[in-house]
Amino acid sequence: MRILALLNRDGGTLKTTDLDWLSALIRDEFAVHGHEVTVELCAGSDIVPAIEKAAATDALDVLLVGGGDGTVSAAVGALYESDTALAILPAGTMNLFARTLQIPLGLEEAVKALAGGRTTKVDVATVNGKPFVHQFATGLHARMVRFRERITYRSRLGKMWATTRAIGLAFRRLPKVELVIDVDGRSERLKCSALAISNNLYGDRHLPFADNPKGGQLGVYICTERRLARVAKLTADIFAGQWRKNPDLVVKSATRVDLAHRGKPRSNRAVRDGELEVLDDLSRVEIHPLALTVLVPAEATYLEQEVEAGRAPRVEAAAR
Numbered sequence: 001m002r003i004l005a006l007l008n009r010d011g012g013t014l015k016t017t018d019l020d021w022l023s024a025l026i027r028d029e030f031a032v033h034g035h036e037v038t039v040e041l042c043a044g045s046d047i048v049p050a051i052e053k054a055a056a057t058d059a060l061d062v063l064l065v066g067g068g069d070g071t072v073s074a075a076v077g078a079l080y081e082s083d084t085a086l087a088i089l090p091a092g093t094m095n096l097f098a099r100t101l102q103i104p105l106g107l108e109e110a111v112k113a114l115a116g117g118r119t120t121k122v123d124v125a126t127v128n129g130k131p132f133v134h135q136f137a138t139g140l141h142a143r144m145v146r147f148r149e150r151i152t153y154r155s156r157l158g159k160m161w162a163t164t165r166a167i168g169l170a171f172r173r174l175p176k177v178e179l180v181i182d183v184d185g186r187s188e189r190l191k192c193s194a195l196a197i198s199n200n201l202y203g204d205r206h207l208p209f210a211d212n213p214k215g216g217q218l219g220v221y222i223c224t225e226r227r228l229a230r231v232a233k234l235t236a237d238i239f240a241g242q243w244r245k246n247p248d249l250v251v252k253s254a255t256r257v258d259l260a261h262r263g264k265p266r267s268n269r270a271v272r273d274g275e276l277e278v279l280d281d282l283s284r285v286e287i288h289p290l291a292l293t294v295l296v297p298a299e300a301t302y303l304e305q306e307v308e309a310g311r312a313p314r315v316e317a318a319a320r
Contacts, residue, residue: 001061003030003037003087004054010044011067012091013107022107026064029115048074060084062295064114066107068092073132073273076124080131080292085119087295096209097133100200102300113297120303121290122213125199127283132273133292134209136285137196138259139177139223140231142271144170149276167235174226177269177279182258183220193231194223197257197285205241212302216289220252259283 005026009019023039030037042050047067054063055078065075066089076097079086090098090105101122104110127136135141147169174193181190198219203211210219225231225248237246244251261279263269269279296303 001035002059003035003062003064004060005037005039005064005066005089006047006050006054007039007041007089008044008047008065008067008071008091009041011047011071012093014066014091017091017107022066022111025108025111026115029111033115035115047071051075051078055079055082055084062087062119064089064295066091069094069096069134069274072097073275076133076273076292077131080124081288083293085293085295087114087117089114094207096207099207099209100133100211100213101294101296102302103297113299114295117295117297118303119293119295120300121293123200123216124288124291125197125218125285126288127197127270127272127285128280130272131288131292133199134273135196135198136270136272136283137194138179138261138270138279139175139192139194140170140235141194141196142269142276142279143175145271145274145276146268171228171232174228174231176226177261178263180260181220181222182260183252184254184256190222190224192222192224193226194221195259196221199287201251201253202243203241204244207241208238208243213294214290214302216255216287217253218255218257218285218287220254220257222250222252223248224250255287257285259285 007014007019019041026039027037051074054060062085063075063079064087065071069092072088075086088098088103089110090103095105104113124131124133144167177192179190179192181188198210200210200212200215201217201219202208223234230248234246234248237243243249260282266279268276270277
């Protein structure tokens with residue numbers, strides 16, 4: 001396969017990584033498996049244009065991106081519904097989509113797993129046509145991100161501390177978002193402190209990420225509770241993977257969700273894959289089964305479904 005690796009030298013853990021060592025590791029490991037690899041280092045301000053340029057060419061089989069969650073989100077947006085596969089080198093704070101794809105979180109382990117990996121197709125969700133692979137949310141999550149954006153941090157640990165501070169600030173006053181929500185044709189009016197829609201349902205007993213990237217269903221999570229202590233308990237349960245047991249969270253699955261919002265202000269009142277956005281008057285969220293091609297470890301458990309169905313994709317060992 002022909003592979004381009006774009007490394008955001010200003011993103012996540014790559015800021016403190018020996019990038020000469022990492023570049024050599026990528027070239028050597030992929031060469032062992034017969035692949036042709038080019039490695040490019042990019043400044044944070046240049047990574048999105050570099051991703052878009054790479055996605056527009058027909059000369060690649062795989063675009064490997066290394067950086068934080070923003071880098072991954074940009075790559076998903078560029079490669080969604082294309083023939084080029086996405087490979088993720090986890091270098092962010094949470095790496096939630098990489099966890100879903102069962103990519104090791106250590107850089108060396110991830111490179112080795114991807115070099116011997118295989119391509120497969122996974123689901124993507126969209127909100128008003130814009131793709132996301134983790135979550136679209138409004139309410140408390142958006143408020144927390146707004147506070148975090150005001151705090152300066154320069155490292156992964158700094159971002160984690162900023163996030164902790166932002167959660168504390170967001171809980172001083174719970175938001176109230178008034179919506180009409182339609183879940184697969186069933187409508188109701190809600191006043192939410194938090195609402196999130198995920199690309200496939202979250203798994204149990206771990207951070208909020210999907211266990212199966214091929215599930216074909218949106219997860220819908222609604223909290224209308226206004227008591228601070230109970231919302232705080234729910235937040236803790238979500239991060240601990242105990243959300244199914246919390247009585248203050250309504251969980252549904254769907255293939256399409258419409259959110260009608262007439263409140264103001266709208267700017268920065270929604271979050272898509274961790275980035276603040278406008279909460280539109282009408283947001284249509286849909287699941288697109290198997291719309292993104294990814295390179296993943298060969299031992300990823302969700303690949304067993306393809307083997308059982310007799311449709312396991314093959315990866316060429318040598319560059320074309």
